[in-house]
Amino acid sequence: MNNVYLSIGTNIGDREQNLKQAIKMLQGKKNITVKAISSIYETAPIGYIDQPSFLNIAVLIQTSLSAYETLEVCQSIENELGRVREIRWGPRIIDLDILLFNNENIEVENLIVPHPRMYERAFVLVPLREILQYPLTDKLQLVETSVESMDLQKEGILKWKHINNVEEFLIAEDSR
Numbered sequence: 001m002n003n004v005y006l007s008i009g010t011n012i013g014d015r016e017q018n019l020k021q022a023i024k025m026l027q028g029k030k031n032i033t034v035k036a037i038s039s040i041y042e043t044a045p046i047g048y049i050d051q052p053s054f055l056n057i058a059v060l061i062q063t064s065l066s067a068y069e070t071l072e073v074c075q076s077i078e079n080e081l082g083r084v085r086e087i088r089w090g091p092r093i094i095d096l097d098i099l100l101f102n103n104e105n106i107e108v109e110n111l112i113v114p115h116p117r118m119y120e121r122a123f124v125l126v127p128l129r130e131i132l133q134y135p136l137t138d139k140l141q142l143v144e145t146s147v148e149s150m151d152l153q154k155e156g157i158l159k160w161k162h163i164n165n166v167e168e169f170l171i172a173e174d175s176r
């Protein structure tokens with residue numbers, strides 16, 4: 001079984017609903033088990049600034065899929081939820097990135113793991129830190145040391161909401 005950390009972001013539409021949908025779709029795959037979900041963080045947009053704030057979350061899954069197959073699942077979920085690719089780093093209904101795949105270094109076409117920009121992004125590291133599985137590998141340890149040296153307010157971590165009961169969170173009625 002592979003331990004895989006994912007980052008999910010959304011800044012269009014009913015953002016919380018988008019996160020729920022994405023997690024439910026992950027859970028619905030027969031080769032994937034969702035093991036942990038971080039709090040939901042509201043974060044200021046990084047990179048391309050003139051866009052709404054994001055909700056960001058980190059998820060730990062266990063899967064028999066390869067890294068590339070996991071990427072394909074992430075992309076199929078993005079497509080199914082109706083993501084349209086326009087501006088680089090611009091607004092999106094949903095974005096699923098593979099952060100870490102076991103403790104592996106992977107570089108194949110269309111896939112680089114660890115995610116090349118993860119260690120400089122508070123919106124990735126802060127949720128990820130919450131769900132790190134022990135014992136810490138060197139890559140997980142680097143998450144902790146990187147986040148410790150960040151000024152979270154300056155990095156746009158605005159507020160967060162803890163999910164007390166994951167089952168309840170996922171089945172809760174659409175509030176619209």
Ligand SMILES: Nc1ncnc2c1ncn2[C@@H]1O[C@H](COP(=O)(O)OP(=O)(O)OP(=O)(O)O)[C@@H](O)[C@H]1O
Pocket residue numbers: 071085088089090095096097098099110111112113114115116117
């Ligand atoms: N670890 C990874 N996780 C997800 N996608 C990756 C990864 N490494 C490379 N990619 C590739 O990156 C491509 C562009 O991804 P995307 O459009 O989501 O970028 P982005 O979210 O705008 O920016 P960023 O990659 O900085 O988060 C994807 O099509 C995918 O093939």
Ligand SMILES: Nc1nc2c(c(=O)[nH]1)N=C(CO)CN2
Pocket residue numbers: 008009010043044045046047048054056089090095123156
């Ligand atoms: N706060 C925040 N900013 C972003 C995000 C994101 O998920 N959260 N995703 C981006 C594209 O990868 C660019 N900027």
